[in-house]
Amino acid sequence: MTNKIYIFDTTLRDGEQTPKVSLNKNDKVTIARQLEKLNVDVIEAGFPAASNGDFEAVKAIAENIQNPVIVGLARAVNKDISCAWEALKYAKKPRIHVFIATSDLHMKYKLKMEPEEVLKKAVDTVKYAKSLCPSVEFSPEDATRSNPEFLYKVVEAAIDAGADIINIPDTVGYSTPSQFGAFIKGIKNNVPNIDRAIISVHCHDDLGMAVANSLAAIENGAAQIECAVNGLGERAGNAALEEIVMAIKTRSNYFNCHTDIVTEEIIKTSGLVSHITGVHVQSNKAVVGVNAxxxxxxxxxxxxxxxxxxxxxxxxxxxxxxxSIIVLGKHSGRHAFLQHLMELGYEGLSSDKTDEIFKKFKDLADKKKQVSDEDIESLVKNEIFHVPEVFKLENYQVSTGNAVMSTSTVEIGYNGKIIREASCGDGPVDATFKAIEKATGIKVVLDDYFIKSVGSGKDALGEVTVKIKKEDRIFSSKGVSTDIIEASGIAFINAINKLYYAYHMDCLEKSAAY
Known part of the structure; x- marks a missing residue:
């Protein structure tokens, strides 16, 4: 029997720290449910003390997800730990993850603490966490740039204080595989009580070696790997879950270990995370890229x-x-279409949802010779994650050219009425966005705009992702159409609907509080 490697997924915590990614409670619960289907061992649901929204998201995941261990991150500060426990106490399998930096660089310039102070803080806070929660994970931040002798001392003390998982982060992705493997081996050989804890690793990808470093750690005794779907995370991201898992599965004879991941759920999980976060997966990405x-x-x-x-x-x-790619076209019937949706893994959709998806499929089939699985999945995802449609782009008309100012006229459906507005802009997309802002009465900052082709050929769908910002809150949405101006307008209006819905829900929550 080979050794089991525990998969600790940090998509909802470190993954959310990807620049320009912001997940609300519903987003996090949706991803957590899919991670449960993927059969990850551990879900790091968030950093409860970071914000009220993160607290509520961790609490919701703790209440609704049954099989994985649910983790909340906390600084080595009692109030953070108390906050984490308040969110986690509803979980069937809770774990508090306490961290404090141990490198000379971090202790001097960030913490402004002496090594003995850091050691005492680590021990005291791990003991406090253990008094609340049956499982405590301890991370010496920037471990790979820490003095090894001091690190051994802190790890030993943390285990004595109650930590049952010791996580060794390569916080800035500085290590190389041989170096990191030797580093893990050094911990195993020099921490007397290390047999009382599981060794975990958390590798960042600043030099493109996060996956290789994680695998080197496995070869030297690590039993838990912290990783994120699609490699999301701070800066260059984390070790990619899908790459770790498939390397272990494909080279199981070499690594002599296994995971319990349901690998057949990898593509669906990757697509869901990409869709909700708005972070696209590069075409040549290992395992989950479209060219893989x-x-x-x-x-x-x-x-x-x-x-x-x-x-x-x-x-x-x-x-x-x-x-094989199943080709569907305008002559396909509803029954065949629904059967194909089931084959793609989309079961349990409501009748209203399937009717709307089928209608959009028929409209697309009138414009394209062939509708691919990618086209269908794009339609499904946009319908599944569609927020209440307060504003709807009914019609638009643009006038543009290299010698004239681009103008756009839009008709926006709102409350059973049609609002017509026109605006000029720097190109037809900009003009359309400005006209939509005038019609809805909502001014926003366009934070990001991205367009890609779904499928191939001259009649391929254009999929547009927009991110808008208002009062430091970011809202992301997509739009698909064979017309890129229409796709852009749909994406923009969907993002505004998300914004409107979020602020409306905030108002309801404030009213309920009073």
């Missing part, structure tokens, strides 16, 4: 057709992809 199982070279195609193993070390099915 694509073969363009004639030599490669010939080899794969004769024997898959010539150019594929994993099967598409093992991560949740299908080999």
């Amino acid at each position: 199982f694509a073969h363009e070279s004639g030599i490669h195609q010939h080899g794969v057709l004769n024997c898959r193993e010539t150019y594929e070390i994993m099967t598409p099915e093992s991560v949740g992809l299908k080999k």
